[in-house]
Amino acid sequence: GGGGSEEPAADNGNAAEADGGEEAAAGDVNKSIAYIVGNLGDKSFNDSGETGMVKLREAGWDCKTIEAGDETKADKWEDTMLDAIDEGYHYLVASSTYRDIMLKLAEEYPENQFIIFDDSMDESEIPDNVAFIFYAQNEGSYLVGQLAAGMTESGVVAVNVGMDNPVISDFVTGFINGVQDYDPSVKVVKAAVGSWTEPAKMKELCLAQARDKKADVFYQVAGGSGAGLFEACKENGTWAIGVDSDQYTYYKDSENPELADVILTSMLKNVGDSFVAFFDQVEAGEDVWGKVNSLGLTDNAVGYVDNEFFQENVPQEVRDAMAEAAEKIAAGEIDVKSYYDFADESEYQALLDSVTP
Amino acid sequence: MFTLDWFANFGFSVFRLSTPLIFAALAAVINKKAGMLNMALEGMMLSAALGGVVFAGATNNVWIGLVGAVVIGVIVGWVIAFANISGQTDLYLTCIAVNLAATGGTVFAMFLLTGEKATTSAAIKAYTLPSITIPLIDKIPLIGPMVSGHNVLTYFSFISIFLVWFFLYKTRLGLRMRAVGENPQAASSVGINVKKIGYISFLIAGVLCGFGGAFMSMGWVSFFMKNMINGRGYIGLSAMNIAEGNPIGSGIAAVFFGFSDALATTLKSQGGTFPTEFLDMIPYAATIIALVVISSIRMSHLKKIQRGGK
């Protein structure tokens, strides 16, 4: 949330400590974690992981966060991780982006243990020193999809993403599923801005969607570009739905609280909490290795924010429907569609086509 | 869908999308007339965009923010001029180095000031330069909603086209700048300080990029985000190039790119499964096509004259 400026400071203190006491870190093998992340500051996915690290630090773990840079620096990722291993970090935590390198290093360094989050793999092939953490973002998105369908007056809602990739497509799939289950007549426009750092174009895109398609509820899965969606909603008087962390509170506590007043809720993907939970399990000696730890609604790894603003602005019936859907998913009565279940891209495309206004 | 309202709205969007491109194109024009190709518009606008937000936030005054953006633009312009003119560094290299440094430098500065590394949207109070409703004109159907109600910088960008033209063709400094751009030895032989003119051209370009950057972070949206210029400087440069440095023509070309961008955005907003990537290419492909068409018209015209032109 609003403590954005404090997190890196905490990191600083700890990093210096780690460097000072390299020997100590190496000695205490089981308590040292290196979290490898592209770039901090996205106020969603990556930063959420960082909050988990902060909590783990408080719990006595020696955590170090290393920014490895975006995909174009991918040739250096392996070095970055090897540096961490050389410095004596026992656990390496990294997202699906780093999967290949993690798996490769897992083979080369059987002593170390590797956690790949936001990804899954055939369990029979997962080595013993590797664990996967998988989030059911489709389930969370399903719930906010219900919200969007319940809130729209024009019958068109929008989901705008930064760039397409499988995880993002899973968000979109769940969202569409939720919208359609709530009201099959509600249409969904989906668009990709083409960049994670183009708020201006995102704003323009939302304004065009409102103009041409009369869209009036906007769900963003767009990283930095997402702020442009909130601005467009502010300008148009339409509703927005945030993603990953509680963006209402984030903006409400910030310098620009008025930006929060369009954010009905945010679909949560509690990466940080999942880390804490995971390492609690590790400490408790539970069996988490060599398999995919799937986290969904039941584990509170995904969900939505139920705050005052949400309650004030969302009619009771919609809130009830969301709560009910959540229960049903938890109970296994609803099987939310997932992008990962599609045989190929064309099935996803067909889904998109079927809801385009 | 294609109602009067729609067209008005689309036109409005074109003007807004064109604004930063016009500023970039005009900055490129000023440099071009002084004999230099400025590829650092990107870095200049990016730095100015951050500068504007920071100054506005620090003083709680959007106009001081605008001045701040201009000042930062000018400072970056000065750095380029210093490296290129006083330091004799290859201009292309200077510009690329400045773009690289601005990409990282803005993030670094933002981090030092706010602790954020991606955007100031939460950390710095947002300010937006006011929009202006033009009385009378706003009542005209189609035209009214299209041209009225824009951000003050949008109007200023169009006014700037004429200001730049006026500067280049009606003032002494403009005359000297054109002389320097065309034949620096000749200019220096009559006592014109060629280096000084070069500096001035980069400083003016800095001012224009300052406006362009300010529009991005205090007009279009109300915060700074890393990399938020996203190639607009290069498109502005292309606009200048298509018009061969003519300010009016460059302005028109910039609006043409604004139009193709608006078109791409509109197509995207329709949803569906047409690959976004191809829509994203539209402004860039349009540039190349426009450039080729215009140069081939120019060439066939020349050829006709030489063939005997009856």
Add this chain to the structure above:
Amino acid sequence: MAQEVLRMEGITKIYDNGFVANKNVTFWLNEGEILALVGENGAGKTTLMKVLFGLEAPQSGQVTMNGAPVKILNTLDAIGKGIGMVHQHFMLVPSLTVAENVVLGIEPMKNGLFDFDTAVSMTQEVADKYNFNIDPKMKVADLSVGQMQKVEIMKVLIKGAKIIIMDEPTAVLTPQETDELFEQLILLRDSGHSIIFISHKLEEVKRICSRVTVLRHGYCLGSYDLADMNESDISRLMVGRDVVLKIEKEAPNIGKPVVHIKNLVKINEAGKHVLDDISFDIHEGEVVGIAGVEGNGQSDLSDVLSGMSGFSSGTVEVNGNDIKGKTVHDIRGMGMAYIPEDRMEYGCAGDMSIRDNIMADRFFKKEYKSGPFMKKKYIDDLVDQYIKDFEIACDDKSQPVRMLSGGNIQKVVVAREFTSGSNFILANQPTRGIDVGAAEMIRKTIVKKSREEGTATLLISADLNEVLECSDRLLVFRKGKVVAAFPKANEVSEAELGEYMLGLKTMTAEEMEGLL
């Protein structure tokens, strides 16, 4: 003794590449005199004047004006102190008007803006005062070379310069225009201006100057009263030996036509007929000279013949091959060699070595390469031989050409073109702005090649003395047409030639019958 207005004492100028262009030069100028500054190419004349005009900073030396030491840091200083300079190469901005060019640097202002109308009237005033017939509103790009020279002079005059430096102002003028210029210089001198006049044409020096200062290899050899000297005295001082100003040549031994031009028309980008129905032949063993005021189609003819540009209609044949649509490479293959007008622009690559420059027209031939590689040893030996044959003064063959003096650069060009094995030599201004010594050698070689090897030569030159001396047959160009033809060049007088060049006289087709 006349009042001394300017003195440069002990000037040493070292260029950034370590070349010492002026070595402890001392030089002075009296009020109301026209002083000649002469010296071979690269002697340091232009450099010395650039120092005076604030364009180059000397390493040591002192300038005094009217007895008081002064510092000239930049051109603005120089202009402020009443110094004006007409540069060796035009310093004009082509897209601007005459008036804008003339007032550049001292632009009239009204309400804080540039005042074009006043600029025009100021320019008109100067033009009227000094009798220059020029429209201030014309674009400089549209002017003839002679007119451009006038604009250059007006630029200096309008700033009220008392000391006027003229660096080879007559190189591009006709005799009549030169006369006109000289009248004005005398007018200026008599009204109290002091003039420094640089020229390689010693006859001109003799005509209007009262004193001469000679530079050689950066040193000043001293100042001499011209009354006591004749042209060969001056050239001996400049070069350090006697120079033959007249070329002895036997009658040509004319063979079959090598170049055949029929109804050649070329229209330029602005739609102007720059070559208008030209027809003539060039035969084996003869030198055909072309005279004309610059900008009357000579350069265009050279461009067409060399293949540098195309033409609109007509036929041109070299050794029986039509050159329509052919490239420079093709035409060179047909037997053409080409000495271009501007050596720095077309004649050489300054940053490349002498060796590389000499190879440029022939590197692709079998004898210079083995497979895709160049034959280094073979080429080196050959180039060494050429350097010796053509007396190119240089450190060695790998020295970049830009480090040579103007005359030696031209020798490199000539060495390449004369050894290319061609039987047609297209020589456009082969000796422009190079000193008597080098020019003598080049002219002699042109004539020798035609006599001994039967080469056909087309000699285009603004130097009338040169065309008259070297040509067998002489054509005069005006407005893209041949307006006169003379069978024996050495029987024509410069004055008569000038009349045709300026359009005062024109020959009819009948008069030229058989001469084309």
Add this chain to the structure above:
Amino acid sequence: MNKTRKIEMTVELVRILVAVAIAYVIALVTLFLISDDPIYIIQQFVLGPFSSVRRVGSIINLAIPFTFTGLCFCFMYAVNKFNLSGEGIFMFSGCIVTLVAINLGEGLPFPLMILVLLIVGAVVGVVVTAIPAFLDAKFNSNIVVVSLMLNSILVFLSIWVLKYQMRDPSIGSMGSYPLPDNAVLPNIFGKFRIQAGLFIAIIAVIAVAILFYKMVFGYKMRVVGSNPLFAKACGINMVGTIVIAQLIGGALAGMGGACEILGNYDRYKWVASTQHGFDGLMVAVLARRNPILVPVAALLLAYIRIGADVVNSRGDIPIEFITVIQGIVILLVAAEEFMGRFKKNMIYKAAAEGLDKDKKEEVKELMSEDGEGKEQ
């Protein structure tokens, strides 16, 4: 003259060292203001790249793509065409090479497969560069603009190919199917972990140097680049030479992209431009456009970058800080005028000394020739 050249070269070397030193001082001063432990950071920045065998290997690894794109820009500079398509090619060729490799599968044996893929990379480079080169030659369309725009188009095109033609749906992030084993350039030199593309880069440097300085085409290219009008007047096929030089440059960038993907990646996953094209431009300028110096400049740049990475992973300084320092280094190293006064003064002094020495003889000689000249 030779004395001058010697001075110029000495100053050049001193200048690069001073430039780097100044940049580090600036970095140090800034670090004192923002870091808890500036000395440590600087030490890591300067010495970190040499702190382990693997890091030294990383420098060399990183220098490989720089070398390819640096060579590419040597060609562009040689014919004076600022064709910036090297940037887009690097990414796009990596993309296409992966696509081909995946489709060929295990069909071809290892070395042959690599050869085929390198050729594919080169061909992609040639085809892409041909666009701005051709439009420039044929329509005189500004090559800088066309190539910049083309780069943006190629980014989107690569993403499209990745998404729709070869995306591996079984992984969470965006990435192609893995490269087949026979298409992977192995790591060599054990702990150095240098990819085998190093050999290809070395061969490329040697080949380019021979082409530049020993072969007829290189000669032709240098004439054209040095003075195009002169080249035309000598009958050199300008358009052909200029276009072919650019195509060779493009081919090199394409091979660079191929080596990068095959040597450092298990699958293709670029969704943004690598910036290696612009890096190459910097390398070419730092190398004074001389292909022989390209590896040196590439190593210098790689060293700075690895230093930045070390600082990033070791310290409390955000990685972006380094881009600023890097900009300063590059500007200072490339600034002709930086320490120019020092150089000039040395040259003047040397020349003046020479002047004093032969002054007496020369003057005497000159004067004796003109015995009769009487000074006034």
